Amino acid sequence: xxxxxxxxxxxGPPRLEMQGIAKRYGGVRAIRHADITVxxxxxxxxxxxxxxxxxxxxxxxxxxxxxxxxxxAIDGSPVSIGxxxxxxxxxxxTVYQEPQLFPELTVAENFFVGREITRGPAIDWRAQxxxxxxxxxxxxxDRGLASQPLGSLSIAKQQQVSIAKALLxxxxxxxxxxxxxxxxxxxxxxxxxxxRRLAADGVSIIYISHRLDELFRIAxxxxxxxxxxxxSSQPIGELTVREIAERMVGxxxxxxxxxxxxxxxxxxxxxxxxxxxxxxxxxLTLRAGEVVGLYGLVxxxxxxxxxxxxxxxxxxxxxxxxxxxxxxxxxPSAAKRRGIRMVPANRASQGxxxxxxxxxxxxxxxxxxxxxxxGWVSPRAERRISDDLIRRxxxxxxxxxxxxxxxxxxxxxxxxxxxxxxxxxxxxxxxEPTQGVDVGAKEEIHRIVADLAERGTAVLVITTDLAEVxxxxxxxxxxRAGRVARELPPTASQASLLxxxxxxxxxxxxxxxxxxxxxx
Numbered sequence: 188x189x190x191x192x193x194x195x196x197x198x199g200p201p202r203l204e205m206q207g208i209a210k211r212y213g214g215v216r217a218i219r220h221a222d223i224t225v226x227x228x229x230x231x232x233x234x235x236x237x238x239x240x241x242x243x244x245x246x247x248x249x250x251x252x253x254x255x256x257x258x259x260a261i262d263g264s265p266v267s268i269g270x271x272x273x274x275x276x277x278x279x280x281t282v283y284q285e286p287q288l289f290p291e292l293t294v295a296e297n298f299f300v301g302r303e304i305t306r307g308p309a310i311d312w313r314a315q316x317x318x319x320x321x322x323x324x325x326x327x328x329d330r331g332l333a334s335q336p337l338g339s340l341s342i343a344k345q346q347q348v349s350i351a352k353a354l355l356x357x358x359x360x361x362x363x364x365x366x367x368x369x370x371x372x373x374x375x376x377x378x379x380x381x382x383r384r385l386a387a388d389g390v391s392i393i394y395i396s397h398r399l400d401e402l403f404r405i406a407x408x409x410x411x412x413x414x415x416x417x418x419s420s421q422p423i424g425e426l427t428v429r430e431i432a433e434r435m436v437g438x439x440x441x442x443x444x445x446x447x448x449x450x451x452x453x454x455x456x457x458x459x460x461x462x463x464x465x466x467x468x469x470x471l472t473l474r475a476g477e478v479v480g481l482y483g484l485v486x487x488x489x490x491x492x493x494x495x496x497x498x499x500x501x502x503x504x505x506x507x508x509x510x511x512x513x514x515x516x517x518x519p520s521a522a523k524r525r526g527i528r529m530v531p532a533n534r535a536s537q538g539x540x541x542x543x544x545x546x547x548x549x550x551x552x553x554x555x556x557x558x559x560x561x562g563w564v565s566p567r568a569e570r571r572i573s574d575d576l577i578r579r580x581x582x583x584x585x586x587x588x589x590x591x592x593x594x595x596x597x598x599x600x601x602x603x604x605x606x607x608x609x610x611x612x613x614x615x616x617x618x619e620p621t622q623g624v625d626v627g628a629k630e631e632i633h634r635i636v637a638d639l640a641e642r643g644t645a646v647l648v649i650t651t652d653l654a655e656v657x658x659x660x661x662x663x664x665x666x667r668a669g670r671v672a673r674e675l676p677p678t679a680s681q682a683s684l685l686x687x688x689x690x691x692x693x694x695x696x697x698x699x700x701x702x703x704x705x706x707x
Contacts, residue, residue, distance in 0.1 A: 200263030202227045202391040203248075203360055208257035210243050217243040219415040221257075225360070225408075228389045230382060232402045232423060235412035236435050236627040238583055238598065241395060244412070245362055248393075249281045250274035261360070280353035281362040288349060290338030294328075295319055297337050298352055322351040326381050343374035350381060354390075361385065362393045367401060372484065379405050399428045399626070413437055436627045448661070451475030453508075454614050454645035455496065460505030465491035466669040469505070473614070478636060478646040480660030480677075484688050485651060488669035490532070493616045493649045497529040498522040510613050526613035530604050530620060532649075546573035546587035549605045576605040581631055600628065604635065611642060618649045633659050653681045 203225040210218040218240040225231045235241045246252040248259070250271040259266050261277055268274050288297045295315070304314045323330050326347040337345055346366060353361055363382070367375045382405055386392055394406055402409060403423060410420040411434045418434050455473040460466075466488030473479045481489040494500045496509060498516030507515050509527060516522035519529070543551075550569050573587045580601045591599050600621070607615060617636070621629040636659050640646055650656050656663050657677045665673045665687040673687040 201225060201260075202262060204258075204260040205244070205248065206258050206260075208244060208247060208254050208259075210240075210247065210252065210255050216415055218247075218254075220417070221412060221415070222417045223393075223410045223420065225391045225393060227359075227391055228386050229407040230386050230392045230394050230405055232394050232396065232406035232409040233412070234396070234399065234402070234409060234431060234435060239412040239435070240415040241412050242364075245281065245364065245393070245395070248274065248360075249279055249362065275356055278357055278359035279362070280356055280358035280360070281364060282346065282349045282353055282366065283364045288337055288345065288352070290336065290345075292337060293334055294323075294337055294340070294348055295333040297348060298322065298355060302355065318355065322354055325354060325384065326351045327377060327384075341374070343370050343377060346370075346378065347381060350385075354385075358390065360391050360393065362395070364395045365397070366394070367396060367398060370485075375401065397626070399431055402431075403428070411435055432626045436630075448476050448640060450477045450661075451643060454510055455647065456506070456508040457492075457496075458506040460492070460495070460502050460507055462488075462491055462495055462500060463503045465500075466666070469671055471664060471671070473645045473647055475613070475643050475645050476640050478640050478648060478659055478661050480656035480663045481647065481649045481666060482653070482656040482663050482684060482688065483651065483666030487666035487688065489649050489664075489666040490618060492666075493529065493618050493647060496522070496614075496647065497527060497616055526610075527616070528607035528612040528614070529616040530600075530607055530618065532619035532622060543591065544588045545577065545582070545584055545591055545602050546570060548591045548602050549573040549576055549587075550609065551606065572609060573605075576609065580605050580635055598628070601632065601635075604632065608635075608639065608644075612639075612644055614645045614647070615639060616647045616649070619651065620648065621650075621652065621655060629655070653684055656684070657681070 201224045203223070205221065205223045208218055208221040209216075221240060221244050223231070223233065223244070233241050233244070243252060247254045248268065250268045250273050253269060259268060261279075266273075266277055268277065268279075274280075289300065292300065295312075298319050299310075299315055304311045306314070319333060320330050323333065328344060328347050328351070332340065332344070337348060340348070350361070350363075366378055370378060382392055382394070394402070396402060406423045408421065409423045409426065409431065411418045411431060413435055414437075451474055453472050454475050455471070457469050457471050460469045469488075469492055471479065481492060483489040491500060495502050495507070496516070498518045498521050501517075502515060506513070509516065509522075510525040512525060516525065516527065522529070546569050550572050570587065576582075577584065577587060582601050582605070583598050591602055604617075604620070620636070621632050633655075636646055636648070648656065648660060657679075660677050663675050663677060663679070663684065664671050665675060665684055667688055675684060675687070
């Protein structure tokens with residue numbers, strides 16, 4: 188069931204039909220046979236695992252790539268899309284997860300950059316104003332923001348500017364690529380309001396997301412892809428989240444369970460740790476072989492705890508003891524020397540070298556293993572180490588020589604993780620480890636985390652994903668407003684976890700099963 192009032196089928200031809208689409212890159216078939224039909228004024232979800240072919244399909248529609256086979260029709264007429272300019276002329280616009288705009292320019296300047304209305308050599312701001320204000324109203328932005336630098340706005344508002352700019356180009360087909368991945372719950376509601384208004388005005392929206400549950404709140408229909416092929420396409424109300432997930436991976440999704448593991452000596456101890464403006468009075472103990480989850484909404488302070496542990500920030504007060512050392516790590520390099528590793532949330536800018544091959548990305552943090560002399564890298568050692576981790580982490584790639592920038596999100600995330608476990612870490616900090624990856628890659632990454640814990644690594648997982656923290660953590664610390672609001676077992680209900688994170692319950696801690704407080 189869904190809480191979305193599904194729009195009735197519109198009369199006339201579909202807004203978009205892509206039939207028999209196929210695309211090959213060298214020896215790799217990115218798409219074998221894909222079909223999608225989108226009706227006017229509807230929200231059509233497109234889902235699939237990373238590597239299923241949905242990104243390639245969208246690139247073909249937007250003109251960034253050309254299909255080897257297949258046909259495209261818009262409003263019943265066959266079209267040829269050989270470049271992005273062709274797609275724009277046909278009313279196809281794409282808004283990406285991270286806004287592709289200019290942060291140093293104002294909102295108004297971003298709207299019209301490249302399409303300015305001029306009077307002689309000068310921009311005619313007065314002529315541009317009515318259309319700009321109309322678009323701000325359409326996407327629910329305050330008109331006063333027009334003169335503000337784009338970079339001063341929240342990511343959610345920047346995304347709304349991106350949508351408004353797409354509408355300036357007279358978009359009739361709007362592609363939203365992972366629009367909610369980096370938004371708070373409140374910001375997602377604003378996004379959904381904009382999407383519903385656009386659909387009501389007749390715009391056809393292709394909505395790509397790995398958050399399957401949210402699709403039932405916004406989408407009318409869903410197309411599911413697997414291994415480069417369309418698996419099914421139907422009204423979303425005919426399916427459940429589990430059915431979609433199982434069609435994406437081609438099999439049953441396990442419920443997951445927490446195996447009892449032996450926990451060793453403390454690896455990380457925080458006592459009344461504080462960082463001004465971020466968090467305060469955080470106390471926790473993490474043992475070898477244990478997975479502790481820090482769960483909270485965006486801005487809760489949980490993310491900054493991980494940054495302090497890894498030496499990216501310096502705590503203002505409190506005690507931090509990591510891997511037997513009472514000194515706060517002065518830098519990430521100092522943390523690494525203790526056997527601490529971190530996978531950052533923003534893998535694109537902080538976690539990978541996009542133009543370098545997979546093998547380089549895996550081994551670059553462990554150059555001491557690649558040669559006997561400083562500055563000397565043995566290609567054989569690099570290949571041996573990277574091939575072993577590619578196999579161990581089930582990275583889907585024809586070769587370790589492939590650039591990481593050409594990989595799907597889930598596989599790129601596994602490569603970033605691989606670099607941090609070349610040498611078995613004593614303490615691993617994972618920030619949003621499966622953000623933006625599909626359900627299959629999530630399962631694999633969760634398996635890797637469990638394997639690391641079995642080998643004795645202490646794992647600190649920082650996530651805003653409720654299902655994830657329940658799935659992989661031995662215990663959960665819920666953050667709210669810079670403090671630990673509650674400590675709960677992974678068996679706690681999602682309602683309890685969310686209530687604690689949102690402040691809907693009191694601050695009294697809930698004792699974990701078997702703790703001294705409960706026994707007392």
